[in-house]
Amino acid sequence: MESKQSFGAYILKRRKELGMTQKEFAEQLFVTDSAVSKWERGVSHS
Numbered sequence: 655m656e657s658k659q660s661f662g663a664y665i666l667k668r669r670k671e672l673g674m675t676q677k678e679f680a681e682q683l684f685v686t687d688s689a690v691s692k693w694e695r696g697v698s699h700s
Contacts, residue, residue, distance in 0.1 A: 659696040666694045 669679045669690070676694070677687040692698040 658699045661699045662694045662696040665690065669694075 665679075669676070672679070674682075675687075676690040680687040680690045683690075689698070
């Protein structure tokens with residue numbers, strides 16, 4: 655569980671540093687914005 659939360663915290667921090675929305679960030683990574691949301695909330699990391 656800890657790794658999901660630290661991964662999500664890193665993703666959130668990096669996205670905010672870049673000044674991107676979840677949708678913009680997701681497009682750069684070729685994933686959905688809902689995947690980014692799940693990562694940031696620690697629900698999933700894959």
